Structure formats: structure tokens, C-alpha cells
Amino acid sequence: MRKLLLVFFCSIAIAGSAQIKFTNPILAGFYPDPSVTKVGADYYLVNSTFSYFPGIPVFHSKDLKNWQQIGNVIDRPSQMNFLGDGVSRGLFAPSINFHKGLYYVTCTLIDRKGNFVVTSKNPAGPWSDPVWLPEVKGIDPSLFFDQNRAYIVYNSDAPDNKPLYSGHRTIRVYEFDPINLRVIGEESQLVNGGVDISKKPVWIEGPHIFRRGDWYYLCAAEGGTSVNHSQVILRSKSATGPYVAYKNNPILTQRNLDPNRNNPITSAGHAELVEGPDGKTYAVFLAVRPYEGDFYNTGRETFIAPVKWVNEWPIINPESKEIKYSYSADFKEVKNKYARPQSGNFSYRIKFKDKFDPALLFLRTLDNSWYRLNQSGLTMNLLSETVMGNGNPAFIGKRQQHLKCEASTELIFNAKTDNEKAGITIFQSEYNFYYLCKSISNGQPVLQLYKGNRDSKSMDLLAETNFAGVNVYLKIEADKDKYNFYYTTKANDWKLLQANVDGKFLSTKVAGGFVGSLFGLYATSSGTPSINSANFKWLDYRGNDL
Structure with a gap:
């Protein structure tokens, strides 16, 4: 099926065929x-x-x-x-x-x-x-x-x-x-x-x-x-x-x-x-x-x-x-004609300019004090609130809509302490998520992959690599019960950080509840105050089930 591009204006046209296929x-x-x-x-x-x-x-x-x-x-x-x-x-x-x-x-x-x-x-x-x-x-x-x-x-x-x-x-x-x-x-x-x-x-x-x-x-x-x-x-x-x-x-x-x-x-x-x-x-x-x-x-x-x-x-x-x-x-x-596709295979880019796409989701409420939209993209202040709490963290998500799909973003961020993190998450619940982020470890800038831990009410580090740049592309790839996590400094030149991570951890059967998984842009100072911020240029999504 042809892949379509997301735009934000609606134009309605009658298709030539008299038969519709759902x-x-x-x-x-x-x-x-x-x-x-x-x-x-x-x-x-x-x-x-x-x-x-x-x-x-x-x-x-x-x-x-x-x-x-x-x-x-x-x-x-x-x-x-x-x-x-x-x-x-x-x-x-x-x-x-x-x-x-x-x-x-x-x-x-x-x-x-x-x-x-x-x-x-x-x-x-x-x-x-x-x-x-x-x-x-x-x-x-x-x-x-x-x-x-x-x-x-x-x-x-x-x-x-x-x-x-x-x-x-x-x-x-x-x-x-x-x-x-x-x-x-x-x-x-x-x-x-x-x-x-x-x-x-x-x-x-x-x-x-x-x-x-x-x-x-x-x-x-x-x-x-x-x-x-x-x-x-x-x-x-x-x-x-x-x-x-x-x-x-x-x-x-x-x-x-x-x-x-x-x-x-x-x-x-x-x-x-x-x-x-x-x-x-x-x-x-x-x-x-x-x-x-x-x-x-x-x-x-x-x-x-x-x-x-x-x-x-x-x-x-x-x-x-x-x-x-x-x-x-x-x-x-x-x-x-110009509406976002909702069924079949599709791809689109969400750009951050003067307003949010109505399908994007925050956790629990909307507080416009911690984000800004402009020509450079979406700037998110690092909040002390995390996705493991029950408040309003600096998180903006879109639904995972395919069993086989990927989501990616371009991030500009320079962490000051090891509490400061910004990146992309695949999120199902407060403790059932993976988080690919830029941070600091032992005084050195790194990329890290975390997994939520319900028993300890915290995150477990799964993978880490040194990364000194300010700009980075991050990608999460889903293939049914397996998720792969990538990064790069050049568009489409992806380097694998961790492969075949357990996707069942994100399933309703394991995580419980009534929701599905979301790809989220997420920035946090992990319980400590911060004046730092992270900039996300866009959010790409590609789904290919058929």
C-alpha cells in the first residue's frame, strides 16, 4: 500500500469506484x-x-x-x-x-x-x-x-x-x-x-x-x-x-x-x-x-x-x-485527501510549529508552561516529574498503530547531570516502558536504554554507549514481540544500541490495564529541579503490517 504524508488540512473528494473496501x-x-x-x-x-x-x-x-x-x-x-x-x-x-x-x-x-x-x-x-x-x-x-x-x-x-x-x-x-x-x-x-x-x-x-x-x-x-x-x-x-x-x-x-x-x-x-x-x-x-x-x-x-x-x-x-x-x-x-491515514500501511512526519496535532497525548492534563513550539521544533523543559509517577511529566506521545513499525526523532540536548535525561520512549504504563535517552554517566555524555521496573519503582539500565554530540537521531523499531533501539548523528545511518528487547513486557497481558503502547518524547530531571531543556525537531512514524 502506498505510504502517505501527514498534513493538516482536509479536502474531501469522491473516489471514482462505486465499491469501497474497508x-x-x-x-x-x-x-x-x-x-x-x-x-x-x-x-x-x-x-x-x-x-x-x-x-x-x-x-x-x-x-x-x-x-x-x-x-x-x-x-x-x-x-x-x-x-x-x-x-x-x-x-x-x-x-x-x-x-x-x-x-x-x-x-x-x-x-x-x-x-x-x-x-x-x-x-x-x-x-x-x-x-x-x-x-x-x-x-x-x-x-x-x-x-x-x-x-x-x-x-x-x-x-x-x-x-x-x-x-x-x-x-x-x-x-x-x-x-x-x-x-x-x-x-x-x-x-x-x-x-x-x-x-x-x-x-x-x-x-x-x-x-x-x-x-x-x-x-x-x-x-x-x-x-x-x-x-x-x-x-x-x-x-x-x-x-x-x-x-x-x-x-x-x-x-x-x-x-x-x-x-x-x-x-x-x-x-x-x-x-x-x-x-x-x-x-x-x-x-x-x-x-x-x-x-x-x-x-x-x-x-x-x-x-x-x-x-x-x-x-x-x-x-x-x-x-x-x-x-x-x-x-x-x-x-x-489530506487527512492522516488511520488504517493499512502508512507513514507520516509530525512537525512542531504553532500547535499540536490533535492525536498527540499528554499524561493526565495539559500544562503549557513546560513546552514551547516554534520554527526550531518542540522545546520541553526538564521536569522533576517522571512517567513512573501519577502527575504530568514532560511527555508527549502518539499511539503505536502497527505490529511492525518504527518511530524516530531528532533531539538537541546537552545534559548537565546524570539526573537529566531526554529522548524517546515506548510506553504502556507507569512501569512498563523502555526509554532511549541522552544523559551523563560518570561525568561523560552517554546514550542509555532503560526499562521500567515495577518492583523497585525505578528504571533498570539495559545498555549504554558514549556519545559526545549535542544533536542525535533516535529510533525505536517494533516487530511484534521484539523492539530494537538505534541512534545516529547522520540521518538514515543508524547504529544499533540494543536488539531484540522483549516486547511482551509492553503487552496488555503482562502490563495489565486497558491501554495500548505509545511512542513518546520525554524529558526529565528525575526528581530533582532543573532549568535545562531539550529540543525535538519532529516525530516520524512508519507502519507496515500488510
């Missing part, structure tokens, strides 16, 4: 818990971001294939921050809706104030400050607008807070006032446990209600967001039930397939159904691409599959048990 995932890398809504001929999609900032990216598409990030829902520290939170806490499972000229996003700020709603007349933002919903106790809230009424549906506790088994949850609903942004009346329980509580189903969550014809459908995930993940469907003649489960549930899962099959897609679920440009139904959902067993470093990604209606029940991916890496549909592709 490449899964449609949003590669750490883009979990997708929610999608259709407004006229436009589609808008949001994802979870946990403790990264800005929170909840907003994507736009005309064809469900070509997506451009147009903003972020949580883009101001005055809305909220995640200081003190672990990387995999923060914002869980947003849902986006549109009603009478207004866009709504509901979401959960876990461990804190809980569920909230924000609104905007423009999906690109700015979005309002959050309105908290204290009565909505649980996670994964979403809205449903039904003629003159609205409802908020969500995952909640077991009846009377007395679970019959681990993972016993319910789906509940309130009527909702979309003008005053508050619940109305009493809470109702729609689902207890799952589609068949006698089988002890776990983690019924991510619910969405929609209407088709005379039926109201409740679509939800079940089984937990790992290898047993699935999607189930229930229906009723009323929005508030009673709901009857489809006898052939689940309507999507990969849990019964051979785990040793070639190039598997696993853990599929958390789906939302949407009408495509051809009038047919499509499912947008999360899944993962393990390189071995249940090991994957790219996090939970956004996939698409067709939906077939059988006896007024929707079946996701009806023609194959396995989710496919590509699907075709009979409608025209609408390309965002």
Missing part, C-alpha cells in the same frame, strides 16, 4: 470502546482515552472508512484532569449522540465523580463543561432519543448490591431530560446478569438502545473486554422493556475459534450499530490483533463489519465466523 482495523492502535452516530451524510465517532489528555477524540467520516480527527471532547484542564490517576483509569467508554441540533457525549470518570454529559453544537468543539449525573451509578452511559422522550442506559451493580457471582452486573435506565441534562423519575432495571443469568454471564456493559421499525433493541457487550468478549442483543416493544434476548446470542464473538489460527483478530465486542451510506447496517466495535496467544501491544482498536438482519434480529459478520481484515461494500468512497 481495511481493519479502521482506527489502528489504541482506539478502544468506539461509539458512532450518523448525522445526515456524516458520521462521528469517539473512543476511550483513560488518563491521557486531551480526552475522547472525535473523528469524522463520510463513508465509515476514511476518518479524520477533528477535535477532542475534553481539551481544557478546566473541564477535568486526571492527576493522581493510574494510566488505565480516567475516562471509560464514551457514547456520542445527536438530537435537535445538539451533540451529546456521555462518559464515566472512574474513581471520581462518575458519570457525566457534555454538549456542543459543533462536534469539533468546543464542548461544554461536564454536567455530573450522581443518580447514574455505574459505567458506560449512553443516550437514546425516542420521539418526545430520552433515556440514559448504563451498566450498574447487581440487584440490592448483592452479586451472585464475580462479574454479576445489571443494565439500568432512567428517563433523561436533554434540555436540563438531568434524570427524570425512577431507575428501572432492564437486564440482570446478562442474556441468561443461569449461565452466570459476566460484565454486561456498553449498552446502546436503538429503534428499528416497531422494535426497540438493547445491544450490549458481555464476557469482559478480553478473549471471552462478545456482543449480545435483546429487544422489546417498549424502550423500558421488558427485553427478550435473541435465542442465538451472541451476535458477535471470536472466543470459540482456534487460538492458533493465522493472523487472528480476538476479543471482539463493545459494538454499536449504524446505518451505512448504502442504507445497510454496519457494526463498529473493538477488537485486538495479537501477535502470539493473547499478547498484543497496540491496545484495543476500532474495527468494522457488516450486519445482516434475520427475522428482525441483527447478526454481525454473518458470512464468516472470523472477523476479516477487509470488507467491500457497494457505495462510493469519500476520501479525506
Whole structure:
């Protein structure tokens, strides 16, 4: 596939072919818990971001294939921050809706104030400050607008807070006032446990209600967001039930397939159904691409599959048990000619000029006091805060979007002490990361490679070499479960510092949590004050899975 260059202006053009071909995932890398809504001929999609900032990216598409990030829902520290939170806490499972000229996003700020709603007349933002919903106790809230009424549906506790088994949850609903942004009346329980509580189903969550014809459908995930993940469907003649489960549930899962099959897609679920440009139904959902067993470093990604209606029940991916890496549909592709590619093979350079690309992520909040953007690139002050804490270190990351990829940067930095370090990291969590950096050791300038250590709450030195220059190019290369680390003083004349470093250390299975890995630019004075700074010229990314 041709490699594309990142630029920052959007020009929309109609492709000549009448058939579109989707490449899964449609949003590669750490883009979990997708929610999608259709407004006229436009589609808008949001994802979870946990403790990264800005929170909840907003994507736009005309064809469900070509997506451009147009903003972020949580883009101001005055809305909220995640200081003190672990990387995999923060914002869980947003849902986006549109009603009478207004866009709504509901979401959960876990461990804190809980569920909230924000609104905007423009999906690109700015979005309002959050309105908290204290009565909505649980996670994964979403809205449903039904003629003159609205409802908020969500995952909640077991009846009377007395679970019959681990993972016993319910789906509940309130009527909702979309003008005053508050619940109305009493809470109702729609689902207890799952589609068949006698089988002890776990983690019924991510619910969405929609209407088709005379039926109201409740679509939800079940089984937990790992290898047993699935999607189930229930229906009723009323929005508030009673709901009857489809006898052939689940309507999507990969849990019964051979785990040793070639190039598997696993853990599929958390789906939302949407009408495509051809009038047919499509499912947008999360899944993962393990390189071995249940090991994957790219996090939970956004996939698409067709939906077939059988006896007024929707079946996701009806023609194959396995989710496919590509699907075709009979409608025209609408390309965002200059937008960043999100699926397939691609390459781009992020330049630092007057503003950040909206896909770049900080840890927990945005503090513009420690960085500067100008013609020379990105200058970052060395903060005493490290990525091993729960604050806001001098860190800016982009998602690893391919199993086979590389990220590189040009760094200008002169360390003064051995506490001062600047470079590039591949980061999954507070202690599951590798850090290739320039520093000082025994009074001499060096390049170092570190590995996070959860037991000692520190970093272990893996490799070191003398390096006296101020300018250096740094590169991290990923190949499934192996990572290679390079440096050079001349572009494309790479010298290997360390090869075949264990990539499983960065996987969700080892590191835990709900996020994927990020390539990050990172500068720190390691707990001591510093007036030093580091300059990064650019960040290159190249991905080649296909």
C-alpha cells in the first residue's frame, strides 16, 4: 500500500469506484470502546482515552472508512484532569449522540465523580463543561432519543448490591431530560446478569438502545473486554422493556475459534450499530490483533463489519465466523485527501510549529508552561516529574498503530547531570516502558536504554554507549514481540544500541490495564529541579503490517 504524508488540512473528494473496501482495523492502535452516530451524510465517532489528555477524540467520516480527527471532547484542564490517576483509569467508554441540533457525549470518570454529559453544537468543539449525573451509578452511559422522550442506559451493580457471582452486573435506565441534562423519575432495571443469568454471564456493559421499525433493541457487550468478549442483543416493544434476548446470542464473538489460527483478530465486542451510506447496517466495535496467544501491544482498536438482519434480529459478520481484515461494500468512497491515514500501511512526519496535532497525548492534563513550539521544533523543559509517577511529566506521545513499525526523532540536548535525561520512549504504563535517552554517566555524555521496573519503582539500565554530540537521531523499531533501539548523528545511518528487547513486557497481558503502547518524547530531571531543556525537531512514524 502506498505510504502517505501527514498534513493538516482536509479536502474531501469522491473516489471514482462505486465499491469501497474497508481495511481493519479502521482506527489502528489504541482506539478502544468506539461509539458512532450518523448525522445526515456524516458520521462521528469517539473512543476511550483513560488518563491521557486531551480526552475522547472525535473523528469524522463520510463513508465509515476514511476518518479524520477533528477535535477532542475534553481539551481544557478546566473541564477535568486526571492527576493522581493510574494510566488505565480516567475516562471509560464514551457514547456520542445527536438530537435537535445538539451533540451529546456521555462518559464515566472512574474513581471520581462518575458519570457525566457534555454538549456542543459543533462536534469539533468546543464542548461544554461536564454536567455530573450522581443518580447514574455505574459505567458506560449512553443516550437514546425516542420521539418526545430520552433515556440514559448504563451498566450498574447487581440487584440490592448483592452479586451472585464475580462479574454479576445489571443494565439500568432512567428517563433523561436533554434540555436540563438531568434524570427524570425512577431507575428501572432492564437486564440482570446478562442474556441468561443461569449461565452466570459476566460484565454486561456498553449498552446502546436503538429503534428499528416497531422494535426497540438493547445491544450490549458481555464476557469482559478480553478473549471471552462478545456482543449480545435483546429487544422489546417498549424502550423500558421488558427485553427478550435473541435465542442465538451472541451476535458477535471470536472466543470459540482456534487460538492458533493465522493472523487472528480476538476479543471482539463493545459494538454499536449504524446505518451505512448504502442504507445497510454496519457494526463498529473493538477488537485486538495479537501477535502470539493473547499478547498484543497496540491496545484495543476500532474495527468494522457488516450486519445482516434475520427475522428482525441483527447478526454481525454473518458470512464468516472470523472477523476479516477487509470488507467491500457497494457505495462510493469519500476520501479525506489530506487527512492522516488511520488504517493499512502508512507513514507520516509530525512537525512542531504553532500547535499540536490533535492525536498527540499528554499524561493526565495539559500544562503549557513546560513546552514551547516554534520554527526550531518542540522545546520541553526538564521536569522533576517522571512517567513512573501519577502527575504530568514532560511527555508527549502518539499511539503505536502497527505490529511492525518504527518511530524516530531528532533531539538537541546537552545534559548537565546524570539526573537529566531526554529522548524517546515506548510506553504502556507507569512501569512498563523502555526509554532511549541522552544523559551523563560518570561525568561523560552517554546514550542509555532503560526499562521500567515495577518492583523497585525505578528504571533498570539495559545498555549504554558514549556519545559526545549535542544533536542525535533516535529510533525505536517494533516487530511484534521484539523492539530494537538505534541512534545516529547522520540521518538514515543508524547504529544499533540494543536488539531484540522483549516486547511482551509492553503487552496488555503482562502490563495489565486497558491501554495500548505509545511512542513518546520525554524529558526529565528525575526528581530533582532543573532549568535545562531539550529540543525535538519532529516525530516520524512508519507502519507496515500488510
